[in-house]
Amino acid sequence: xxPSALEALIDALRVLPGVGPKxxxxxxxxxxxxNRGGAARLATAIHQALERLHHxxxxxxxxxxxxxxxxxxxxxxxxxxxxxxxPADLNRLEETQAYRGLYFVLMGRLSPLDxxxxxxxxxxxxxxxxQDGVTEEVILATNFTAEGxxxxxxxxxxxxxxxxxxxxxARGLPAGGELEHVDGMTIAQALQDRRxx
Amino acid sequence: xxPSALEALIDALRVLPGVGPKxxxxxxxxxxxxNRGGAARLATAIHQALERLHHxxxxxxxxxxxxxxxxxxxxxxxxxxxxxxxPADLNRLEETQAYRGLYFVLMGRLSPLDxxxxxxxxxxxxxxxxQDGVTEEVILATNFTAEGxxxxxxxxxxxxxxxxxxxxxARGLPAGGELEHVDGMTIAQALQDRRxx
Numbered sequence: 001x002x003p004s005a006l007e008a009l010i011d012a013l014r015v016l017p018g019v020g021p022k023x024x025x026x027x028x029x030x031x032x033x034x035n036r037g038g039a040a041r042l043a044t045a046i047h048q049a050l051e052r053l054h055h056x057x058x059x060x061x062x063x064x065x066x067x068x069x070x071x072x073x074x075x076x077x078x079x080x081x082x083x084x085x086x087p088a089d090l091n092r093l094e095e096t097q098a099y100r101g102l103y104f105v106l107m108g109r110l111s112p113l114d115x116x117x118x119x120x121x122x123x124x125x126x127x128x129x130x131q132d133g134v135t136e137e138v139i140l141a142t143n144f145t146a147e148g149x150x151x152x153x154x155x156x157x158x159x160x161x162x163x164x165x166x167x168x169x170a171r172g173l174p175a176g177g178e179l180e181h182v183d184g185m186t187i188a189q190a191l192q193d194r195r196x197x
Numbered sequence: 198x199x200p201s202a203l204e205a206l207i208d209a210l211r212v213l214p215g216v217g218p219k220x221x222x223x224x225x226x227x228x229x230x231x232n233r234g235g236a237a238r239l240a241t242a243i244h245q246a247l248e249r250l251h252h253x254x255x256x257x258x259x260x261x262x263x264x265x266x267x268x269x270x271x272x273x274x275x276x277x278x279x280x281x282x283x284p285a286d287l288n289r290l291e292e293t294q295a296y297r298g299l300y301f302v303l304m305g306r307l308s309p310l311d312x313x314x315x316x317x318x319x320x321x322x323x324x325x326x327x328q329d330g331v332t333e334e335v336i337l338a339t340n341f342t343a344e345g346x347x348x349x350x351x352x353x354x355x356x357x358x359x360x361x362x363x364x365x366x367a368r369g370l371p372a373g374g375e376l377e378h379v380d381g382m383t384i385a386q387a388l389q390d391r392r393x394x
Contacts, residue, residue: 004261005242005245005246005248005249005250005261006246006250006259006284008242008245008246009242009243009245009246011242012235012238012239012241012242012243013239013242015228015232015235015236015238015239016213016224016227016228016239017223017224017227018220022285023215025284025285026214026285027213027214028246029259029283029284029285029304030213030214031212031213031243031246032246032247032250032259033304033305035212036247038209038212039212039243039246039247040243040244040247041209041212042209042210042212042213042240042243043239043240043241043243043244043247044209044240045202045205045206045208045209045210046206046209046228046236046237046239046240046243047237047240048202048205048206049202049203049205049206049225049228049229049236050229050233050236050237050240051202052202053202053203053229062203062226062229064201064202086226087203087222087226088219088222088223088226107226107230108230
């Protein structure tokens with residue numbers, strides 16, 4: 001009974017992560033009923049992104065140029081290579097202005113249950129990138145989730161086997177953190193990773 | 198630092214209901230990294246839906262033709278007009294095969310806090326539709342939420358003022374419902390709406 005263009009739209013919206021049949025229908029009705037201008041902008045943005053965006057040949061982040069502006073920047077310290085899971089993580093690190101080295105974006109994390117192995121997240125590309133002869137230290141900045149930790153461990157072993165110096169960003173209490181309000185696992189890790197003063 | 202086509206895509210994805218900046222970024226990365234074919238299909242589906250889908254001039258549901266196939270069907274009972282909030286509600290009713298009349302789709306519900314008043318949900322169009330001289334009974338099948346109830350009450354008053362017969366779908370225990378496992382409000386309503394046997 002439903003018109004076919006509507007069914008096609010609802011079906012197509014399900015490519016979005018976390019969107020099932022009911023949210024897809026709700027999204028389609030919303031676009032068609034309340035925001036046709038926004039819907040047209042969305043379709044155009046997808047087309048243009050697919051057409052223009054590729055991976056930076058050096059850091060694997062999304063880039064419109066063959067090499068992204070960060071990798072082209074001669075003021076960045078090429079001896080430091082920071083490995084992150086996703087572009088959003090890179091952006092968070094950049095916002096802090098606390099890091100002046102280069103990056104490598106895995107575009108994922110090891111997740112064997114989802115069929116994401118070392119090949120899918122481009123660990124081979126990372127190995128080639130890290131062995132450019134300039135990199136002196138690889139900083140693993142994947143998340144402190146089970147999958148992020150496994151990714152850091154696996155990548156760390158591979159990198160060390162190639163004679164590279166590898167580090168992991170620190171675990172511990174957050175800035176301003178109070179023992180009373182921080183979870184036990186974080187406190188245990190902060191104790192374990194204590195530093196001499 | 199982010200490429201502009203990526204920023205435009207993340208921004209455009211936020212037209213989807215319930216999608217904030219973080220989910221929009223996650224969706225964009227997913228489309229670009231894991232499902233470029235699906236992304237292209239989504240862009241095309243949006244374009245085609247915008248181009249082809251309009252409102253049925255009779256029931257206000259989405260339709261590619263000026264009048265939808267359900268409204269054109271001569272076997273439907275034109276004396277019955279069932280008012281629903283959304284196309285998904287119409288589909289649910291059709292699936293039951295328990296109704297042979299026609300429909301009117303409000304495309305929303307009264308929600309003053311969100312700025313959705315009688316005009317936005319096309320109650321004027323419903324009044325015109327119901328006064329076609331053929332309709333004998335208007336069945337209000339909006340949801341039993343606060344907003345759906347308010348919509349039914351408001352529409353019911355307007356319809357009755359025009360001399361139309363108006364009914365509301367029944368409240369009560371669901372099929373197979375056990376008193377022990379049904380919420381108190383539903384039981385109270387089932388008691389209040391009890392019918393002679």
